Amino acid sequence: MADEVADEVQPKRRQARGERRMAQILDASAVVIARTGYERATTIAIATEAGISPGSLYQFFRNKKAIAEALADRFVTELGAAHRSAFDSTDFAAIPLDEVLDRIVDPIVAFNIANPGFKALFARPDMPEGLTDAARPIQAALLDRIEAMIAVRAPELPEAERHRTARVGINLFQALIPLVVATEEAERPLMVAELKKALRGYLGPVIG
Amino acid sequence: MADEVADEVQPKRRQARGERRMAQILDASAVVIARTGYERATTIAIATEAGISPGSLYQFFRNKKAIAEALADRFVTELGAAHRSAFDSTDFAAIPLDEVLDRIVDPIVAFNIANPGFKALFARPDMPEGLTDAARPIQAALLDRIEAMIAVRAPELPEAERHRTARVGINLFQALIPLVVATEEAERPLMVAELKKALRGYLGPVIG
DNA sequence: GAGTAACGCGACTGATTATTCGCAAACGAT
């Protein structure tokens, strides 16, 4: 149970081939982790999926946890971009609620559909200590953005209530995402519509 | 990956002492699984928590998976009771929506608070094949009950839409449950209120 | 084109953990 401290550092010189291998390994681990979860994702399965030998994994990553962390970093970066595209350069005071929801929901739904490994990595509890931490900053940032959006549209709402509303709203959103992703493509727009209905129903009385 | 078929049967004669031990073991496994998840719940940890030796576990359960299955059965039984107490002997056509929500939400929330191991067992992906299956019948039953409730209050709603509304409503509920459970006791009523707000917001336009 | 470092392999090692085994103690019926 005793966890090591100070694991980072040591950039190490790489060839272009190596960079490609690392990306390949991350792709493979996303697939395997999405399929089985972290605990059951064996290093051999990841290596096989990547088409390399198990020993080669350790040429690029210190251990299994480091692979998951690198994958998490990659997701966090991409999700951050999705968030920015959802929130930046939008004046949330000036548009109707339905459009607010469209602007926020659509890009994040798109991200989740495009990255099925994402949920597996962050939403599942069978991971090494500190891996969920990687997602914390971006979750916090999302919470801040939602709170700011609420504050703009309902300035008189007490802070505690605003905070709680944002938290519940995010949870609600995250809860329905799996349902949307699991729905076959043809039905998906209907599910997205339901998701927005749920958000509108909850947020409408406050920031409608 | 090859799974055994036909595992059940073989009731075996037991002393009263043995029955008590089995209950003890299930209690212990609920605690350990709630704490660590199924994969990380070692048989030694379960035995220690139960105050017995690892060998003794196998006097009562064929293997680790059988323990989880027995625990799942127990939860399913208790949850079924919670559902019945929520749905039976209530005329959903005759009462306002807020009361409908109270009647349904409160007992299920209470069950989840009283059984922290429940979520760990069913919501986590690190479980033996077929364990999630144990929960399927009861989920299906819940879906039916919710659909019936909606049908009573909104008879003109097309079936497909009724079905989708029920599914989304259940997901929404299940999503916010962890938030309620994780909230410290003093704040909990506020979170339950938020949960009901979310449900009212989503269901209100349909069955309000 | 020689030297050096990165890359690649797959068998091996060490630790962990589910399960078994042999034996002893406690029960329950007669």
Add this chain to the structure above:
DNA sequence: ATCGTTTGCGAATAATCAGTCGCGTTACTC
């Protein structure tokens, strides 16, 4: 009290899997 069964133990066993090692290959650098 006595016999057969259930219960109880904890050391031994066997499987799995993360991570290592030694050695060969490939790619840059000069």
